[in-house]
């Protein structure tokens with residue numbers, strides 16, 4: 001069950017720094033609103049592991065295969081199985097806001113007098129200096145484009161900084177979680193992540209994610225946490241600082257079973273692609289961002305038949 005509350009997007013960076021004082025209250029309320037049980041613990045987790053193992057074994061893939069299922073893999077596989085293993089990655093404003101905003105928050109924690117705009121500008125300058133894919137992407141933007149990225153990262157960090165009790169996030173904010181599967185099956189790593197574990201002990205955790213992830217992505221994080229820790233979180237609260245929204249996802253057995261099935265589908269699709277086996281293809285607008293599009297006749301045919309248009313003009 002998803003519930004969403006949204007505060008209006010602020011028009012300017014200065015307004016964002018003034019901050020909506022209710023955003024933190026909304027996060028707290030969303031955490032409190034998640035029912036406290038019954039938690040899925042211990043033996044209750046065993047059927048999930050079993051379903052994952054059996055699903056992978058039924059696929060008949062080599063047990064030496066190493067497959068990583070992350071949010072993007074899951075979403076790509078749902079759109080087109082043949083695209084599951086696509087390694088294409090491109091920075092977009094929404095991803096850059098999160099990465100740069102996170103760096104800005106870390107700088108603000110180190111220097112509490114630092115403002116969000118200054119911290120975001122510093123984060124962009126550091127990324128440009130370091131190079132790497134984000135630095136290259138930023139370097140390719142116009143001055144106005146970089147200004148827009150800084151403004152978005154300022155809004156992100158300002159809202160995240162005031163909406164979340166960062167000092168209480170503990171030792172593992174912004175770190176990933178992963179769970180490999182034992183030998184004898186294709187080696188699937190579920191690559192999830194969470195920003196904080198809130199709650200009151202084993203079986204009573206609520207995960208906090210900061211960013212604008214979709215329900216499928218949040219459920220992957222919940223499954224990764226469950227298999228890794230041996231108990232399921234009661235729910236996931238997602239704070240999207242860019243939109244100023246707070247969304248909550250209740251985690252129950254049905255959600256976890258459905259996510260296991262999605263992980264199996266994505267794993268088998270990735271494995272078949274890696275093994276160059278025949279695959280089902282479902283072309284669509286997602287072909288535009290698929291790494292396989294140049295060598296994919298159905299994808300090319302779809303793209304040729306549906307040239308991209310802006311205001312009716314092909315671009």
Ligand code: SF4
Nearest residue numbers: 080287290293296299
């Ligand atoms: S180009 Fe389109 S149809 Fe082909 S693999 Fe990619 S997403 Fe699937």
